Amino acid sequence: xxxxxxxxxxxxxxxxxxxxxxxxxxxxxxxxPTQNVLAIVDxxxxxxxxLTGWEGSAHDALVLRDVLERPNGLSVPEGKYYLIDAGYxxxxxxxxxxxxxxxxxxEFGSRIPTNHKELFNLLHSSARxxxxxxxxxxxxxxxxxxSRPFFLFKTQAELVLAACVLHNYIISGGEDILIPSxxxxxxxxxxxxxxxxxxxxxxxxxxxRRERIARDMWANK
Numbered sequence: 427x428x429x430x431x432x433x434x435x436x437x438x439x440x441x442x443x444x445x446x447x448x449x450x451x452x453x454x455x456x457x458x459p460t461q462n463v464l465a466i467v468d469x470x471x472x473x474x475x476x477l478t479g480w481e482g483s484a485h486d487a488l489v490l491r492d493v494l495e496r497p498n499g500l501s502v503p504e505g506k507y508y509l510i511d512a513g514y515x516x517x518x519x520x521x522x523x524x525x526x527x528x529x530x531x532x533e534f535g536s537r538i539p540t541n542h543k544e545l546f547n548l549l550h551s552s553a554r555x556x557x558x559x560x561x562x563x564x565x566x567x568x569x570x571x572x573s574r575p576f577f578l579f580k581t582q583a584e585l586v587l588a589a590c591v592l593h594n595y596i597i598s599g600g601e602d603i604l605i606p607s608x609x610x611x612x613x614x615x616x617x618x619x620x621x622x623x624x625x626x627x628x629x630x631x632x633x634x635r636r637e638r639i640a641r642d643m644w645a646n647k
Contacts, residue, residue: 428639428642428643430505430506430507431506431507431508431509431521431553432468432502432503432506432507432508433466433467433468433469433474433508433509433556433557434466434467434508434509434510434553434554434556434557435464435465435466435490435508435509435510435514435520435557436464436465436510436511436554436557436558436561437462437463437464437465437486437489438462438463438465438561438565439455439456439460439461439462439463439482440460440461440463440565440571440586441458441459441460441571441572441573441574441575442459442460442461442482442575442579442582443459443574443575443576443577443579443582444459444579448481450483451481451482451483452481452482452483453482453483454482454483455482456482458574459482460482461478461479461480461481461482461579461582461583461586462480462481462482462483462484462486462489463476463477463478463480463586464476464477464480464486464489464490464493465477465557465560465561465590466500466508466557467556467557467560468556469553469556470597471556471559471560471563471597472560472593472594472597472598473560473590473591473593473594475493475500476586476587476590477489477492477493478583478584478586478587479579479580479583480492486513486514487513487514487515490514490520502519506519507519507520507521507632508520508521509521509522509550509553509554510522511523511554512525512529516632516633516636517632518631518632519632520632521550521632521635521636521639523546523547523550523551524543524546524547524636524640527543527544527547528544528547528548529547529548529550529551530551531548531551531552534548541644542640542641542643542644543640545640545643545644545647546636546639546640546643546644549643560593563593564589564590564593567589567593567596568589568592570585570589571586571589
């Protein structure tokens, strides 16, 4: 991707244990309560920002808005941007792929991109696997996240933060064997219907920027 791209952002769901009165708010995508964790990973697979504690039913776009509106929340350097999946809308500092265009490598098979949009989506998909692989490593390394926890919810949220710090420490010393290679990684879920509706609210200011990036890539391929 372009040099102004500094990482990838996504959300993941992790087992949660909450009082019976709160279970409904923490259930949506999974048949059990989860917390919706938003994270950013750089292209060295290190977590650079993590927000934990949101209910599992919270829309990813709502969690991102919270991240941006917090007094000490995420601040994106001027002119830089993060890659996001099709569940989010393209907006200032966040660029999603083109909708209705082939995206994952497996969708291309032996065929090469035939236009600038396909090339952009293919490179976007390849670069964004960093966060999916980091999440895969996090859950593979810390088995505590694969079953229902028995701590206060505040502790559950802090455990995710601690695991991300440990993940960064582990890979700082070399390759983590629990991180799957890009070639063997299986893409995650498709966007939900609620996420697809969110896509229609793309910011006009940054949609043209995505188009310029894609056309420059096509011209220089």
